[in-house]
Amino acid sequence: MKGNIVLSRMPQFFQYKRIWLGMILVLFLSAIIFWQIDSNSTLTLTIDGKEVAVVNGEGIVNQTIDQIKSDLEESGMPIAGYDNQIAYIKGNTRGKDPISETSLHALLKDELNWQTECWKIKIDGKPDLYMQSEDAAKQALKLIKEYYLPDEGITQELEKIAFVEEVSIQKELSSIVTLHTPETAVEAMVKGLNKIIQHTVVKGDTLWAIALDNNMTVDELKEINTELTSDFLKLGQSLNLVKVEPLLTVVATIKTTAEEKIQYKTTYESDDTLWRGQQRVKKSGEYGQREVTYRITRENDHEINREILQENIITEPVTQIVLQGTKRMLASRGDGGTGKLAWPLRGRITSPYGKYRGSWGVHSGVDIDGVVGDPIYSAEDGVVLDARYQGLYGRCIIIDHGNGLSTLYAHLNEYKVTTGQKVSRGDLIGTVGLTGRTTGSHLHFEVRVNTKHTNPMNYLN
Structure with missing residues (x-):
């Protein structure tokens, strides 16, 4: 009887077991579906704590990262990963459209600090330069040495070349954005890394x-x-x-042979047919020629030593002979002046002192007619206060004769003196020109006493 009761309850037991198994299966499938929905739900992607985009779950981000890594490695750059912190924020994405796959790819490629195995050029006390390979690093150091070799001479023999700083090549991880080519590494070593x-x-x-x-x-x-x-x-x-602060200092010692000109000497002879300050070449000089061997020491672009090892004269230079005038300009007019000043130019007066000239105002000097290139002479001993272009005066010279007396020479074509130069009465100081405000070639000549204009005719003989 008891056996029959037990047997009658067995189907009921199996029936309950099937129900429990069904419930467990439903819960398991629900968990999987919930996980898939959750992993593909919209999230806010953050990189190093910064919100960068709304994405359709973590899965699309991981797939995109794997794709970028694969693309970089196919280009020959082994990727060790990235050193950023990626996190997600749930919620608060309502009304925000998820980023497209193309935009996500570009974002992650740019924002993540991708790390690669590389070789760095380590320069003592200077920023490191990262290269993609050891060969690239060695090539950069070879190129920087060649960069500083001088381009001169018939023949060159490199005796010694070395770096002043301690330089080594080391392997380590680095960001791919800091990698240099040999050429950009040379530019950085020459100009430094400052913009x-x-x-x-x-x-x-x-x-x-x-x-x-x-x-x-x-x-x-x-x-x-x-x-x-x-x-x-x-x-x-x-x-x-x-x-510009170079990262590397290259010291090179070169032996070089070159052909050079030998400067000729110039001698001077007096000639009383020429005015003082005038010169004329009596015999032209000729350069000589020599072959010379130097030992040159350079530090980057700067030559710090040059030693002559051997010299061979091919042709001797020929001395130039120049005639120097000794003739003084004498007073040439009898207009009642004191004779204190000599006439700076031979010619007729085309515009006298004090003449009213309309919009040009009252004439502050005298205009002496001349042809472009005619010589102009100092009216008296003195010092050149100024020799430069001055507005309406054009090319202009002012000479201080002491005791408040000065003279001005305007509209010149060229200067024969410089500021600060001492001159004597009758010295050549310039030539007649057309510079500044003028209607024709002439010399505008002024006399000033204590900086005030005065009639030059009162001082000229």
Whole structure:
């Protein structure tokens, strides 16, 4: 009887078991479906804590990362991964469209700091340069040595070349965006890694103003731009505003042989048929020729030593002989002057002192007729105060004769003296021209006493 009861309950037991198994299966399938829905639901993607895009789940991000890594490795760049932190934020994506696969690919390629095995050129105390291969690093160091070799001479023999700094090549991980080619590595070693900022000179610029605008001193500006030999600037001239600091110093010793000109000497002979200050070549000089062997030591672009090892004279130079005038210009007019000043030019007066000339105003000097190129002489001993272009005067010379007396010579074609030069009465100082405001070639001559204009005829004989 009991056995029959047990047997009668067995189907009921199996029936309950099937129900439980069915419930477990439903829960398992629900979990899988929920996981898939959850993994493909919209999330906010963050890189290093920064929200960058809304994505359709983590799966699409992982697939895109794998694809980028594969693409980079196919291009010959082994990828070790990236060093960014990727995270996701659930919720708060309502109303925001997920990023497209194409845009996600571009975003992750640019934003992730992809790491690769590379070789770095380590320069003692300077920033490292990362190269894709050891061969590329060696090639860069070879090219930098060749870059600084001088291009001169018939023959060259490299005796020694070395780096001043400690230089080594080491293997390590680096970001792919910092990798150099051998050519860009050479540029970095020559110019440094600072961005070169330049200023182009425009009208009105001065060294002082440029330095002030860039929080520099004039001395600092000149130190950066070694080609500046004076305070004068040219329109369109480019000035560096950041000092170029090479990463590497290359010292090379070269033996080179070159053919060179030998400068001829010049001797002078007196000639009383020429005016003082005038010169004429009696016999032209001729350059000689020599073959010379040097040992040159250079530090980057700078030559620090040049030693003559051997010299062979091919042709001797021929001395030039120049005649120098000794004849003085004597007073040539009898217009009642004191004779204190000599006439600077022989010619007729085309416009006297004090003449009213309409919009040109009252004439402050005398105009002496002349042909372009005629010699102009100093009216008296003195010192050249100025020799430069001055507006309406054109090319102009002012000479200080002492005791408040000065003379001015305007509209010149060329100068024969420079500022600060001492001159004697009758010395050649320039030539007649057409510069400045003028209607024809002539010399405009002024006499000033304590900076005030006075009639030149009162001083000329």
